[in-house]
Amino acid sequence: MTATQRANRALTLGERAAFLAEKSKEVRSRVLSMIYTAKSGHPGGALSAADIVTALYFDILRVDPANPRWPDRDRFLLSKGHACPVLYTCLAMRGYFALEHLDTLRQFESILQGHPIRKTPGIDMTTGSLGHGLSIGLGMALDGKLRGKDYTVYVMLGDGEINEGHVWEAAMAATKYKTDNLIAFVDRNRLQMDGCCDDIMPMGDIAAKFKAFGWKTFEIDGHDMERILRTIEKARRVRGKPACIVANTVKGKGVSYMEDRFEWHGKCPDTDQLACAMREIWGEDS
Amino acid sequence: MRPNAMTPATVPTRRAFSERMAEYGAIDSDFVVFEADIGYSTFSHLFGDRYPERYFNMGIAEGNMVSAAAGMAADGRTAVASSYGVFITMRALESVRTFVCYPDLNVKFLSSHGGFTPSIDGVTHQATEDIANMTTLPNMKVLVPADTWAAKKLFDVAMQTPGPVFVRLMRDPILDLYEPGDSFRLGGSHVVIEGSDVTIATYGDILFPSIEAAQLLAAEGIRAEVLDLYSVKPFDREGLLKSLDKTGALVVAENHQKRNGLGYELSNFCLKNRVVPFDNLGLEDTFAESGSYGKLLEKYGLSKTCIAEAAKRLLRRA
Numbered sequence: 001m002t003a004t005q006r007a008n009r010a011l012t013l014g015e016r017a018a019f020l021a022e023k024s025k026e027v028r029s030r031v032l033s034m035i036y037t038a039k040s041g042h043p044g045g046a047l048s049a050a051d052i053v054t055a056l057y058f059d060i061l062r063v064d065p066a067n068p069r070w071p072d073r074d075r076f077l078l079s080k081g082h083a084c085p086v087l088y089t090c091l092a093m094r095g096y097f098a099l100e101h102l103d104t105l106r107q108f109e110s111i112l113q114g115h116p117i118r119k120t121p122g123i124d125m126t127t128g129s130l131g132h133g134l135s136i137g138l139g140m141a142l143d144g145k146l147r148g149k150d151y152t153v154y155v156m157l158g159d160g161e162i163n164e165g166h167v168w169e170a171a172m173a174a175t176k177y178k179t180d181n182l183i184a185f186v187d188r189n190r191l192q193m194d195g196c197c198d199d200i201m202p203m204g205d206i207a208a209k210f211k212a213f214g215w216k217t218f219e220i221d222g223h224d225m226e227r228i229l230r231t232i233e234k235a236r237r238v239r240g241k242p243a244c245i246v247a248n249t250v251k252g253k254g255v256s257y258m259e260d261r262f263e264w265h266g267k268c269p270d271t272d273q274l275a276c277a278m279r280e281i282w283g284e285d286s
Numbered sequence: 287m288r289p290n291a292m293t294p295a296t297v298p299t300r301r302a303f304s305e306r307m308a309e310y311g312a313i314d315s316d317f318v319v320f321e322a323d324i325g326y327s328t329f330s331h332l333f334g335d336r337y338p339e340r341y342f343n344m345g346i347a348e349g350n351m352v353s354a355a356a357g358m359a360a361d362g363r364t365a366v367a368s369s370y371g372v373f374i375t376m377r378a379l380e381s382v383r384t385f386v387c388y389p390d391l392n393v394k395f396l397s398s399h400g401g402f403t404p405s406i407d408g409v410t411h412q413a414t415e416d417i418a419n420m421t422t423l424p425n426m427k428v429l430v431p432a433d434t435w436a437a438k439k440l441f442d443v444a445m446q447t448p449g450p451v452f453v454r455l456m457r458d459p460i461l462d463l464y465e466p467g468d469s470f471r472l473g474g475s476h477v478v479i480e481g482s483d484v485t486i487a488t489y490g491d492i493l494f495p496s497i498e499a500a501q502l503l504a505a506e507g508i509r510a511e512v513l514d515l516y517s518v519k520p521f522d523r524e525g526l527l528k529s530l531d532k533t534g535a536l537v538v539a540e541n542h543q544k545r546n547g548l549g550y551e552l553s554n555f556c557l558k559n560r561v562v563p564f565d566n567l568g569l570e571d572t573f574a575e576s577g578s579y580g581k582l583l584e585k586y587g588l589s590k591t592c593i594a595e596a597a598k599r600l601l602r603r604a
Contacts, residue, residue: 071361118360118389125360129384135350136385139357142342146318169350177342 016059017225023093024054024225028254028281030089030102036274038105040114044264046086048189048222048249049156053078055228056154057090065095068121074151075124075140079133080158080187081115082266087123088112096122131164133157134184138170141179141242152236155184160192163201168213174242175214182242183235184210187222189251191262210244222247254281287464289478289497289512295434295459300398302437303455304329307366307396310445311337314364320355321368322348328398328455330368348373352381352393359391364445368396370404371413371454375420382450387423390449395420400430400454401541402586403491405579413454414569418546420452421519427472428519430454430490435464436516443517447472454518456491458579463493475522477529481511484535484597487526487552489515492539495583498590503597510597518548526552527560535563537596539588544568563600567593 011019027050035041057063061074078087085105092099097111097120104110111120115128124140127133137155144151157167174182186206190197197203207217216238220227228247235243251265252258255277269277297305311317311333318340325331325343334341344351348369355365367374374382374397386393402412420428427447431437437455444451463478478493479500488496493514500510513529515521530536536556538549549566556562567587574582583589587596 069361125357126385126389129380132349132353132381132385135353135381136357136360138350139354140360141357142354143358143361143363146340166349166353169345169347170354173344173347173350173354176345 013226013229016229020051020055020058020225023058024051025281026093027054027086027089029278030093031085032255032269032274032277034085034089034102034105035268037103038107039268040106041085041268042082042266043085043269044191044251044258044262045080045083045158045187045189047253047255047258048251049080049083049187050086050253051223051225052156052185052187052228052247053086053090055225055232057094059229060232061154062151063094065122068096072149072151075137075153077125077127077133077137077153077155078116079127079155080130080161081128084116084128087116091122094122130158130161131166134167134170134174137182137184138174138177138179141174141182142177144181145179151181153182155182157184157186158192159186159188159190159197159203159206160200162186162203162206171210171213171215178240179242180239183232184242184244186244186246187249188246189249191251191260191265193262193265195262207244207246214241216241216243217246218243219246219248222249223253256280287468287476287478289463292461292463292497295462297434298456298459299431299433299437300396300455300457301329302434303396303431303441303453304332306438306441308332308336310441311340316363318342318358318363319366319368320344320351322346322351322373324369328368328396330366330396348378349381352378353385355393356381356385356389356391359393360389364392364394366394366396368398370399370411371397371416372399372411375413375416379419383423386450387425390425392448393450394444395450395452396455397452398455399457400490401456402574402582403456403458403541403579405582406576408576409573412574414541414574415543416454417518417540417542417548421551422546425449426519427451428454430516430518432490432493432514432516433460433462433464435462435466435468436470439468439470440516443470443472454490460491461494463497470516473517473520473522475517475525476514477511477525478514479510479512481509482532483509484537484601485511485513485529485533486537486539486593486597487513487515487548488539489518489548490541492541492588495588495590496539496593499593499597502590502594508597508601515548521548521551523555526555530560530562535600537593537600538566539593540568541588542568544570563603565596565600567596
């Protein structure tokens with residue numbers, strides 16, 4: 001446990017949530033700045049996942065930025081890898097690499113590739129081709145079990161991503177091997193690239209599906225920090241089966257003109273839009 | 287090696303490889319094996335019987351098996367992912383490419399039923415495009431043992447070689463050529479029969495009809511050199527050039543599509559380095575079919591007679 005985490009543990013849940021809510025503003029604003037600078041990237045799904053990823057990196061994860069491959073670290077896999085600006089931002093803010101790198105997103109020879117790769121400090125595994133992250137996380141969870149390590153593997157899935165049959169292959173195998181050190185999030189923002197999930201491929205009751213595969217499931221508001229923290233702690237106490245947290249979120253959360261608009265899946269804001277987004281995120285008068 | 291006194295193999299290469307894998311479990315206590323519900327066919331169960339806690343049957347779901355093996359190997363372990371060639375190299379191809387080869391992880395592939403060696407099973411189970419798919423991937427190395435001893439030694443080579451290694455194995459036992467003492471290495475080859483008129487370069491099961499072809503040719507006064515390119519990627523460039531220095535003609539014979547197989551690779555190499563009369567034998571843009579292995583060798587141009595005829599055509603042209 002890092003010093004920050006020890007300090008955090010002494011705080012009340014409300015204080016931790018308030019700290020994270022404040023952090024998430026910086027995360028969101030840096031996400032949009034880097035996409036603006038790169039003139040390319042995926043803001044919608046980065047913002048819907050931003051609160052959970054912030055909670056992980058600034059409270060939950062047992063990691064050591066000075067030692068990114070520390071064998072006892074918790075693992076995090078952003079299986080919906082296109083949302084990587086939020087991951088890169090959190091890694092930079094935690095000190096895995098200098099903040100200046102955030103301005104190099106998607107550029108030639110940058111350490112921050114268009115989708116996450118293992119060479120970037122703090123990235124546990126290449127992800128972004130959808131549907132593989134849960135399988136990889138399962139492999140890491142099995143590795144931890146076999147080594148007798150107590151780390152937890154967290155995997156963030158998209159609600160469009162789970163159209164991939166591969167996800168459900170991993171879901172059944174995780175139950176077989178009782179990987180209670182594996183926690184999956186489904187970022188349920190209800191939009192995917194071409195439109196509404198329900199129009200493109202209705203997944204119905206996602207929690208019920210995971211439950212039917214033998215998982216312990218939770219369903220939460222993915223922007224409620226207290227709820228996020230409480231639920232992850234509950235999920236970590238589950239024994240004998242993996243846990244899935246279906247997080248109901250809003251695509252583009254925090255920027256009114258992006259919210260719930262599938263067009264912002266992979267679009268870059270212009271200068272005026274960026275300024276407007278910053279005002280909204282920081283709650284300043286326009 | 288004993289090309290003139292070969293004995294019938296008692297086990298197929300898939301079994302020999304797995305026997306060695308089971309022994310290796312004691313050498314590396316971190317070593318793990320994944321399989322996809324064909325463990326009694328690939329013989330990976332020989333490992334699983336001894337080390338059940340390090341043996342993962344992921345069910346009939348090869349894509350998940352390979353991605354999970356990548357996750358398992360991400361922090362330093364070596365993992366074998368085992369299945370049939372058609373499933374590893376096609377159904378799980380993206381897992382192999384993006385999550386094993388790109389991060390250059392220590393996942394080795396036990397890939398049985400290479401070429402049309404599962405002859406009677408039909409096309410669904412015949413991996414006749416596996417070499418093309420695997421040699422194309424950066425960081426991937428490709429090995430193909432022809433017999434029992436080669437399968438055991440190439441298991442060791444796969445373990446000693448960093449990063450992903452694909453090992454193509456076959457369904458049925460054929461003959462045993464190599465003997466204890468014959469050594470194998472990444473990028474190596476063996477001159478199985480020495481000759482000076484034409485080089486027959488091959489790998490895996492087609493080594494045997496190639497040897498027989500050389501014997502047929504010898505009866506007609508043509509001295510064919512048979513080169514076992516068991517390391518398909520990287521292949522033995524020096525070994526090939528040395529052989530071509532002697533013979534000046536090359537026939538490549540392989541149980542695979544002609545397109546993008548070893549023959550294509552060697553023709554490209556020869557065009558750049560040593561232009562010689564050249565022919566390659568394999569599937570001519572076609573699928574095979576069910577039938578006995580011997581019938582398929584005849585029909586698809588890989589029998590000893592076909593190989594010998596190709597060599598003679600080449601020498602007439604030269």
